[in-house]
Amino acid sequence: xxxxxxxxxxxxxxxxxxxxxxxxxxxxxxxxxxxxxxxxxxxxxxxxxxxxxxxxxxxxxxxxxxxxxxxxxxxxxxxxxxxxxxxxxxxxxxxxxxxxxxxxxxxxxxxxxxxxxxxxxxxxxxxxxxxxxxxxxxxxxxxxxxxxxxxxxxxxxxxxxxxxxxxxxxxxxxxxxxxxxxxxxxxxxxxxxxxxxxxxxxxxxxxxxxxxxxxxxxxxxxxxxxxxxxxxxxxxxxxxxxxxxxxxxxxxxxxxxxxxxxxxxxxxxxxxxxxxxxxxxxxxxxxxxxxxxxxxxxxxxxxxxxxxxxxxxxxxxxxxxxxxxxxxxxxxxxxxxxxxxxxxxxxxxxxxxxxxxxxxxxxxxxxxxxxxxxxxxxxxxxxxxxxxxxxxxxxxxxxxxxxxxxxxxxxxxxxxxxxxxxxxxxxxxxxxxxxxxxxxxxxxxxxxxxxxxxxxxxxxxxxxxxxxxxxxxxxxxxxxxxxxxxxxxxxxxxxxxxx
Amino acid sequence: xxxxxxxxxxxxxxxxxxxxxxxxxxxxxxxxxxxxxxxxxxxxxxxxxxxxxxxxxxxxxxxxxxxxxxxxxxxxxxxxxxxxxxxxxxxxxxxxxxxxxxxxxxxxxxxxxxxxxxxxxxxxxxxxxxxxxxxxxxxxxxxxxxxxxxxxxxxxxxxxxxxxxxxxxxxxxxxxxxxxxxxxxxxxxxxxxxxxxxxxxxxxxxxxxxxxxxxxxxxxxxxxxxxxxxxxxxxxxxxxxxxxxxxxxxxxxxxxxxxxxxxxxxxxxxxxxxxxxxxxxxxxxxxxxxxxxxxxxxxxxxxxxxxxxxxxxxxxxxxxxxxxxxxxxxxxxxxxxxxxxxxxxxxxxxxxxxxxxxxxxxxxxxxxxxxxxxxxxxxxxxxxxxxxxxxxxxxxxxxxxxxxxxxxxxxxxxxxxxxxxxxxxxxxxxxxxxxxxxxxxxxxxxxxxxxxxxxxxxxxxxxxxxxxxxxxxxxxxxxxxxxxxxxxxxxxxxxxxxx
Numbered sequence: 001x002x003x004x005x006x007x008x009x010x011x012x013x014x015x016x017x018x019x020x021x022x023x024x025x026x027x028x029x030x031x032x033x034x035x036x037x038x039x040x041x042x043x044x045x046x047x048x049x050x051x052x053x054x055x056x057x058x059x060x061x062x063x064x065x066x067x068x069x070x071x072x073x074x075x076x077x078x079x080x081x082x083x084x085x086x087x088x089x090x091x092x093x094x095x096x097x098x099x100x101x102x103x104x105x106x107x108x109x110x111x112x113x114x115x116x117x118x119x120x121x122x123x124x125x126x127x128x129x130x131x132x133x134x135x136x137x138x139x140x141x142x143x144x145x146x147x148x149x150x151x152x153x154x155x156x157x158x159x160x161x162x163x164x165x166x167x168x169x170x171x172x173x174x175x176x177x178x179x180x181x182x183x184x185x186x187x188x189x190x191x192x193x194x195x196x197x198x199x200x201x202x203x204x205x206x207x208x209x210x211x212x213x214x215x216x217x218x219x220x221x222x223x224x225x226x227x228x229x230x231x232x233x234x235x236x237x238x239x240x241x242x243x244x245x246x247x248x249x250x251x252x253x254x255x256x257x258x259x260x261x262x263x264x265x266x267x268x269x270x271x272x273x274x275x276x277x278x279x280x281x282x283x284x285x286x287x288x289x290x291x292x293x294x295x296x297x298x299x300x301x302x303x304x305x306x307x308x309x310x311x312x313x314x315x316x317x318x319x320x321x322x323x324x325x326x327x328x329x330x331x332x333x334x335x336x337x338x339x340x341x342x343x344x345x346x347x348x349x350x351x352x353x354x355x356x357x358x359x360x361x362x363x364x365x366x367x368x369x370x371x372x373x374x375x376x377x378x379x380x381x382x383x384x385x386x387x388x389x390x391x392x393x394x395x396x397x398x399x400x401x402x403x404x405x406x407x408x409x410x411x412x413x414x415x416x417x418x419x420x421x422x423x424x425x426x427x428x429x430x431x432x433x434x435x436x437x438x439x440x441x442x443x444x445x446x447x448x449x450x451x452x453x454x455x456x457x458x459x460x461x462x463x464x465x466x467x468x469x470x471x472x473x474x475x476x477x478x479x480x481x482x483x484x485x486x487x488x489x490x491x492x493x494x495x496x497x498x499x
Numbered sequence: 500x501x502x503x504x505x506x507x508x509x510x511x512x513x514x515x516x517x518x519x520x521x522x523x524x525x526x527x528x529x530x531x532x533x534x535x536x537x538x539x540x541x542x543x544x545x546x547x548x549x550x551x552x553x554x555x556x557x558x559x560x561x562x563x564x565x566x567x568x569x570x571x572x573x574x575x576x577x578x579x580x581x582x583x584x585x586x587x588x589x590x591x592x593x594x595x596x597x598x599x600x601x602x603x604x605x606x607x608x609x610x611x612x613x614x615x616x617x618x619x620x621x622x623x624x625x626x627x628x629x630x631x632x633x634x635x636x637x638x639x640x641x642x643x644x645x646x647x648x649x650x651x652x653x654x655x656x657x658x659x660x661x662x663x664x665x666x667x668x669x670x671x672x673x674x675x676x677x678x679x680x681x682x683x684x685x686x687x688x689x690x691x692x693x694x695x696x697x698x699x700x701x702x703x704x705x706x707x708x709x710x711x712x713x714x715x716x717x718x719x720x721x722x723x724x725x726x727x728x729x730x731x732x733x734x735x736x737x738x739x740x741x742x743x744x745x746x747x748x749x750x751x752x753x754x755x756x757x758x759x760x761x762x763x764x765x766x767x768x769x770x771x772x773x774x775x776x777x778x779x780x781x782x783x784x785x786x787x788x789x790x791x792x793x794x795x796x797x798x799x800x801x802x803x804x805x806x807x808x809x810x811x812x813x814x815x816x817x818x819x820x821x822x823x824x825x826x827x828x829x830x831x832x833x834x835x836x837x838x839x840x841x842x843x844x845x846x847x848x849x850x851x852x853x854x855x856x857x858x859x860x861x862x863x864x865x866x867x868x869x870x871x872x873x874x875x876x877x878x879x880x881x882x883x884x885x886x887x888x889x890x891x892x893x894x895x896x897x898x899x900x901x902x903x904x905x906x907x908x909x910x911x912x913x914x915x916x917x918x919x920x921x922x923x924x925x926x927x928x929x930x931x932x933x934x935x936x937x938x939x940x941x942x943x944x945x946x947x948x949x950x951x952x953x954x955x956x957x958x959x960x961x962x963x964x965x966x967x968x969x970x971x972x973x974x975x976x977x978x979x980x981x982x983x984x985x986x987x988x989x990x991x992x993x994x995x996x997x998x
Contacts, residue, residue: 041913104994111956113934120926124936124955127916232731236892237943239950393735401975409975414540417626422967425975427619435612436994437623439967444736450964451738456623457610458965465949466957468921468938476900476908476924495603495935497996 007198009170012078012309012344019076019171023199029206035192036131036160037211042190044128044158047479047487048102051156054187055099059092061183062147062176069175073141076169078309078343079274084142090434091142095152097434098460102156105489107460112483112493120471125481126464128158129239130213133206135227137218138168138311139277144454145169146176146196149440150216150241153459155193159213162195164203168311207231207240214463217242218279218454220369221445228448241462243454245367246394246446247283248429251416253409254381255402256426257291263400264296267373268304270428272348275308276371277315280396280429283367286355286384289377294352297375298335301350305337308371310344315369319346322368326351329363331374346370355383360390381408388415393443393450396422396429419443421453506697508669511577511808511843518575518670522698528705534691535630535659536710541689543627543657546978546986547601550655553688554598558591560682561646561675568674572640575668577808577842578773583641589933590641594651596933597959601655604988606959611982611992619970624980625963627657628738629712632705634726636717637667637810638776643953644668645675645695648939649715649740652958654692658712661694663702667810706730706739713962716741717778717953719868720944727947740961742953744866745893745945746782747928750915752908753880754901755925756790762899763795766872767803769927771847774807775870776814779895779928782866785854785883788876793851796874797834800849804836807870809843814868818845821867825850828862830873845869854882859889880907887914892942892949895921895928918942920952 004023011018024032043051062069070084077084101107108126115121132154137144144150151161165173177196184193197206207215207230215231215238217224224242231240252263263285271281287293310316320339327333331351339347348371355378358364364374378384397420401409417423421442422432432440438456441447452462474482485491491498503522510517523531542550561568569583576583600606607625614620631653636643643649650660664672676695683692696705706714706729714730714737716723723741730739751762762784770780786792809815819838826832830850838846847870854877857863863873877883896919900908916922920941921931931939937955940946951961973981984990990997 044913111936113936119932119934120923122932122934122936124938124957130917237947239948404974406975413975414543414977417966417968418629421965422969423971424619424969425971427970433618433621433969435618435621436991437610437612437621437967439623439965441965443964448736451960453965456967458623461950465942466920466938466940466952467916468936468955469916470921470923470932471926472922472924475903476905476912478913492935 004199004201007167007170009076009168011075012311013342015313015343021165021170021174021198024197024202026205029197029202029209032162032195032197033131033209033211036162036195039160039190039192040130043160043193048105048158051158052099052103054184054189055095055152055156057183057187058147058180059095061179062088062095063092065175065179069172072175073169073172076171077141077311083274087140087142091147094143094149094434095147098152098156101457101460105487106457107157107464108480108489109466110480110489110491112491114494122468122470123472123477123481124466124468126461127467129463129465130159131211132159132161132463133212133215134161134163135203135215135217135219136163136166138166139274141169141172144218146173147180149454149459150218154216154463157460157463159463160193162197162206164206165196165198170198204230208234212238214238215240216462220245224448240448241452242448243279243441244446245279245369246392247365247367248280248394248396249391250282250285250398250400251384251412252285252287252291252400253402253406253412254288255406255408256400257288258402259400260291260293260296264293264300266428267297268300270430271373272304272306272371273430275310276348277311277369278430280432282398282429283373284358284364285373285375286378286387287375289379294334294350294375297350297373301335301337301348306348306371307338307341308346308348309341310346310370313344316344316346319368319370319372322370323347323349323372325363326368326374330357331364348372350375352377355387358387358390365392384412385415388412388419391419393446394420395440395442395446396420396424398424398427398429400426421446503698503700506666506669508575508667510574511810512841514812514842520664520669520673520697523696523701525704528696528701528708531661531694531696532630532708532710535661535694538659538689538691539629542659542692547604547657550657551598551602553683553686554594554651554655556682556686557646557679558594560678561587561594562591564674564678568671571674572668572671575670576640576810582773586639586641590646593642593648593933594646597651597655600956600959604986605956606656606963607979607988608965609979609988609990611990613993621967621969622971622976622980623965623967625960626966628962628964629658630710631658631660631962632711632714633660633662634702634714634716634718635662635665637665638773640668640671643717645672646679648953648958649717653715653962656959656962658962659692661696661705663705664695664697669697703729707733711737713737714739715961719744723947739947740951741947742778742940743945744778744868745891746864746866747779747893747895748890749781749784749897749899750883750911751784751786751899752901752905752911753787754905754907755899756787757901758899759790759792759795763792763799765927766796767799769929770872771803771805771870772929774809775847776810776868777929779931781897781928782872783857783863784872784874785877785886786874788878793833793849793874796849796872800834800836800847805847805870806837806840807845807847808840809845809869812843815843815845818867818869818871821869822846822848822871824862825867825873829856830863847871849874851876854886857886857889864891883911884914887911887918890918892945893919894939894941894945895919895923897923897926897928899925920945
């Protein structure tokens with residue numbers, strides 16, 4: 001058998017190689033998984049505050065390596081140092097956020113029901129699932145990378161993590177892994193808390209591995225659904241939390257259109273952010289034809305004159321073929337700019353289409369992963385509700401309403417919220433705020449588990465499972481489930497919160 | 500096209516027909532689903548306390564029809580009037596439980612994060628999924644039937660329900676549906692809140708229907724997994740909450756064996772309950788060989804001399820072939836009793852096998868749906884941990900420990916709890932107590948969604964999905980999500996509970 005060729009990351013600005021990685025072979029994967037399994041009892045047995053301490057040590061280590069990480073990430077992704085400095089700041093904050101959420105213990109959802117004459121005592125608590133496979137994203141080397149939301153929330157919840165490194169930024173991935181492993185070891189976390197594998201085949205073998213308990217993925221529909229299908233073919237099926245690219249809709253009400261200049265300006269900033277490589281990028285705007293939004297967006301885009309350089313050659317090619325597909329589906333090109341630079345340059349574009357063309361199954365409702373937006377004009381607001389019903393599930397949507405009362409906003413909001421995980425009023429979906437109440441996930445096909453979130457306090461709950469203990473004595477229970485509550489976990493007793 | 504033959508329920512004691520039902524055709528299913536869709540805005544728009552009022556009206560109606568329902572159910576299931584009286588009492592209590600849980604509002608998991616200089620305000624709340632298809636069980640005509648846990652918790656959560664009636668008790672199903680529909684209408688619930696379909700094809704068409712949002716199923720592995728696969732083939736995949744039969748293990752520690760007489764007595768009561776037709780039936784007992792448990796169970800079984808009559812001919816045949824398959828897998832028959840009565844009579848049996856034979860993939864780990872139990876004796880307690888690792892996921896397990904400290908119990912509990920949704924100490928898994936902290940669900944293949952429960956407060960959470968509202972003004976939000984909290988829902992604000 002010939003050994004698999006190495007994986008290679010590239011500098012998108014030149015197309016030249018930056019980093020190579022040897023694909024992880026079956027024996028090495030088995031050893032990595034065996035270490036993860038060995039770490040399970042410790043990770044699930046320590047108080048969540050102890051895991052929080054480990055995670056803060058990881059956050060410290062990332063912060064200490066900031067300049068080197070940003071330099072490397074910019075070389076491998078061309079996302080720009082300003083954006084990457086911000087993303088690193090955010091990633092450090094994320095790791096600390098999940099650490100603190102773990103320590104706070106709400107994710108355990110501990111609940112006791114006291115025995116009475118009729119029923120025995122019952123205690124229910126969330127226990128960690130076991131080793132989690134994390135498939136990071138290409139477009140966020142830090143925030144959704146080796147130490148991104150999925151890894152941090154899985155570790156916080158008490159699960160060892162094995163990361164499949166994204167081939168677009170192998171150098172950053174290895175650097176993050178190395179510093180996290182050292183920091184974890186120094187903080188006292190067991191060997192096997194965090195592992196890494198490289199290569200397409202190793203990713204498949206990871207999902208198929210008998211000891212893997214769950215998969216988290218951020219990326220394209222094709223990638224996420226392939227992993228979901230693979231997991232569904234296992235003898236023991238495991239959950240796949242895939243968060244996938246979608247066309248995030250923006251709806252401007254007739255009253256909201258009074259601010260059409262502000263909408264045009266904000267939209268261009270939002271859809272060109274990170275060269276349009278955001279899963280939360282607004283992709284389709286429903287706006288009154290009278291506001292002439294497409295023309296205004298084109299003016300603003302021409303003024304900004306972005307020169308997108310994409311993460312990979314494939315993504316750059318996808319932008320070109322995507323714009324073509326939108327035109328084939330009935331959209332008219334209002335403006336297309338750039339795409340003729342060096343390396344993996346791609347155009348930015350705005351297109352326009354009559355609202356009536358926006359129908360379920362149309363290519364107009366498929367994501368173009370790049371700085372491309374479609375404006376669908378409506379003549380009469382009565383048309384909009386029917387179109388909202390045609391939209392597929394998406395991660396997030398925006399509603400631009402008038403100030404004060406807005407009857408259209410009230411009518412459209414239930415339809416819009418039934419299609420997404422998050423609705424933003426008078427703002428933009430790119431940049432999902434890191435707050436407890438965040439919901440980053442939405443109906444199929446934006447995720448494979450519409451109740452799950454990749455960001456926010458409930459991200460931890462993806463990686464735990466409730467277990468009930470009936471008729472137990474405290475001394476036989478694990479500490480987390482004891483009535484004496486040695487870890488001071490928030491707890492409901494007979495329906496009432498005690499802390 | 501020839502019309503499909505009618506479905507027929509039978510009297511298990513004689514094998515004679517009791518009730519027939521005409522299969523629901525495609526046009527009728529479409530009309531039923533259209534009514535459910537029409538009910539969605541009302542069900543999701545009213546305060547949960549209003550839905551609670553409707554459900555209490557349903558509970559009242561069931562209670563008022565008690566004698567007729569029990570008579571009909573005994574005719575169609577042969578479960579006996581004492582058991583069915585108890586099951587009806589429990590079912591009325593369940594409907595009221597989910598009503599009260601809905602009104603209490605914890606399932607909404609409402610959470611606000613206040614805007615600060617860095618982040619916008621964010622509100623997250625659980626919204627109902629939409630129409631739910633419920634496939635009830637044969638073995639619990641009330642508790643897991645037309646108005647069972649799934650229906651009651653889905654309605655409580657704000658989802659219309661379309662039930663696929665179980666062919667084993669069509670008469671009870673139609674009676675329950677009729678009285679619930681009347682009660683719902685009289686209480687002011689919209690038409691379409693509850694629907695019913697009959698027939699195998701209608702069940703498939705229901706799962707495939709574009710407007711169905713989720714499926715709940717209670718029954719066999721083959722049935723549940725078939726629906727799960729069907730849902731996974733939809734253009735828009737929907738969650739299937741299938742709760743399926745498994746071999747629920749009982750583990751007796753060396754110290755627990757001091758009470759071997761009590762174990763034998765309780766085990767026989769538990770595994771013969773409802774003629775062994777419980778998804779929580781203990782199916783495999785790991786006990787010290789010295790205690791001679793199989794012989795004691797055989798003695799107790801002989802004394803009790805049960806005469807099982809099964810729900811269907813197929814189940815009765817399955818008991819016979821199941822006992823044969825256990826013997827082929829290496830188990831020795833200690834005692835087999837009965838099975839030669841009228842109608843769908845089947846034997847009760849206890850078998851014995853050395854612990855070493857209990858290995859992953861063995862037929863010994865497949866459920867026999869009937870009054871059949873396998874005792875696996877261990878010579879040394881050091882053998883047990885390896886066997887626990889071989890067990891497949893199950894709904895529930897029992898641990899019989901010694902009084903006070905029990906080192907084996909402490910060592911085995913983590914392994915046991917990693918395999919099940921509920922662990923019972925010194926008691927039996929049959930009869931899952933109706934308490935908030937109940938977890939009736941476990942790892943694959945006992946359920947298709949190991950985080951879900953069919954019983955308990957969290958049963959409602961299967962049928963909702965979180966939505967986040969970012970930067971909203973109160974007046975644009977649905978009442979449930981408003982800061983002013985008009986429904987007085989339990990709420991976390993900036994991480995702290997306010998009620």
